[in-house]
Amino acid sequence: MSAHPLSAPHSCPQVETARRLADKVLFPTAVATDRGGVIPTAHLQALQDAGLYGIFSTEAVGGSNLSNEDRNLVIEALAGGCLTTTFIWQQHAGPASATALCEGEAHRYAAGLARGDIRGGVAFAHLLRQGAPVLRAEPCGDGWQISGTAPYITGWGDVDIVLIAARWHDSVIWGIVPGIESETMSVHMLELAAVNSSSTAVVTFDQHLITTDDITSVVSFDSWLENYRMGLRANGSLALGVTGRCLSLLGPSELDAEYVCARERLDTASVDELPAARANASDLCMRAATMLVAASGGGAIALSHHAQLLARQAMFLLVQSQTSEIRQHQLDRSM
Numbered sequence: 144m145s146a147h148p149l150s151a152p153h154s155c156p157q158v159e160t161a162r163r164l165a166d167k168v169l170f171p172t173a174v175a176t177d178r179g180g181v182i183p184t185a186h187l188q189a190l191q192d193a194g195l196y197g198i199f200s201t202e203a204v205g206g207s208n209l210s211n212e213d214r215n216l217v218i219e220a221l222a223g224g225c226l227t228t229t230f231i232w233q234q235h236a237g238p239a240s241a242t243a244l245c246e247g248e249a250h251r252y253a254a255g256l257a258r259g260d261i262r263g264g265v266a267f268a269h270l271l272r273q274g275a276p277v278l279r280a281e282p283c284g285d286g287w288q289i290s291g292t293a294p295y296i297t298g299w300g301d302v303d304i305v306l307i308a309a310r311w312h313d314s315v316i317w318g319i320v321p322g323i324e325s326e327t328m329s330v331h332m333l334e335l336a337a338v339n340s341s342s343t344a345v346v347t348f349d350q351h352l353i354t355t356d357d358i359t360s361v362v363s364f365d366s367w368l369e370n371y372r373m374g375l376r377a378n379g380s381l382a383l384g385v386t387g388r389c390l391s392l393l394g395p396s397e398l399d400a401e402y403v404c405a406r407e408r409l410d411t412a413s414v415d416e417l418p419a420a421r422a423n424a425s426d427l428c429m430r431a432a433t434m435l436v437a438a439s440g441g442g443a444i445a446l447s448h449h450a451q452l453l454a455r456q457a458m459f460l461l462v463q464s465q466t467s468e469i470r471q472h473q474l475d476r477s478m
């Protein structure tokens with residue numbers, strides 16, 4: 144059964160490919176993937192073979208340079224197949240675009256990332272945390288020394304490199320680290336109530352050296368934050384994807400119209416309106432998953448049932464890529 148009951152055929156080949164992969168490859172094994180504790184390597188390979196690792200890279204380095212609209216539809220389609228696989232794959236966007244745009248030596252990773260021969264993760268969400276920075280950089284002779292904790296690195300074991308963001312005074316230092324444990328990088332795997340097979344790790348850095356040739360950029364925190372606020376649309380596609388799958392399993396319901404409106408609201412929101420549009424999408428996702436559980440009866444609670452899986456995924460999407468503003472809109476809606 145397709146996750147896109149309300150979506151017309153699309154002219155972008157990558158969108159159609161993502162929908163086909165979601166329905167034929169990812170969704171049929173989504174429950175098994177959730178319970179397995181790791182992502183089947185065949186899933187990520189299928190995305191690579193379809194060229195979907197290249198959608199975050201510019202054409203100059205071999206990527207397909209999709210428009211934001213098409214990229215969002217690809218993310219939505221895949222999320223409706225298997226959120227966990229999609230979440231691991233989506234982290235690739237960070238290093239793929241950072242190295243493609245970098246004018247320094249770290250540009251050497253860009254072509255491999257565009258092909259998916261090199262797979263990447265990213266650790267930056269901690270920049271938004273309240274209080275003192277949890278991951279810090281200090282300049283040193285050869286580059287930057289990193290100390291502190293990256294609280295979430297998804298895809299650990301599946302990725303070759305990770306783009307990390309560390310604070311130095313009012314600046315953010317972006318650099319590449321290897322996806323392997325070492326004396327200066329210790330790893331603790333998280334046990335999660337949802338997306339547990341995303342292989343998400345806490346990584347602690349102890350004076351880890353990133354040499355200048357692995358630095359992708361140094362930017363002011365304020366300019367990064369402004370850019371980040373403008374990019375909040377993309378993660379809304381994860382909630383739309385899970386919502387679409389719930390609605391497809393439910394059959395026609397009053398939420399169908401809300402699903403169309405939620406996407407339109409995300410697509411047309413100004414930067415200042417995006418947090419409310421994101422809160423709306425994650426709220427709809429929760430309601431669609433709740434309705435699916437209720438409609439499925441007691442069977443929904445079996446670990447083999449899609450309804451409980453989608454409900455746990457919807458719960459995760461309440462906090463995934465949450466910002467202070469999104470959080471406030473979510474809390475206001477709950478009152």
Ligand SMILES: Cc1cc2nc3c(=O)[nH]c(=O)nc-3n(C[C@H](O)[C@H](O)[C@H](O)COP(=O)(O)OP(=O)(O)OC[C@H]3O[C@@H](n4cnc5c(N)ncnc54)[C@H](O)[C@@H]3O)c2cc1C
Pocket residue numbers: 234264265266267268269271272273294295296297298335338341343462463464465466467470
């Ligand atoms: C399973 C999992 C995997 C993840 N994988 C990655 C990954 O690979 N890479 C990555 O970069 N990130 C990852 N994240 C982080 C994710 O994208 C979110 O940023 C994160 O879940 C938000 O939670 P937090 O613990 O970072 O911040 P929290 O401390 O929970 O805060 C969330 C937001 O609310 C704000 N906030 C908190 N308390 C207050 C308050 N009292 N008043 C106002 N605002 C407040 C914070 O500033 C922040 O913006 C992952 C998260 C999870 C749960």
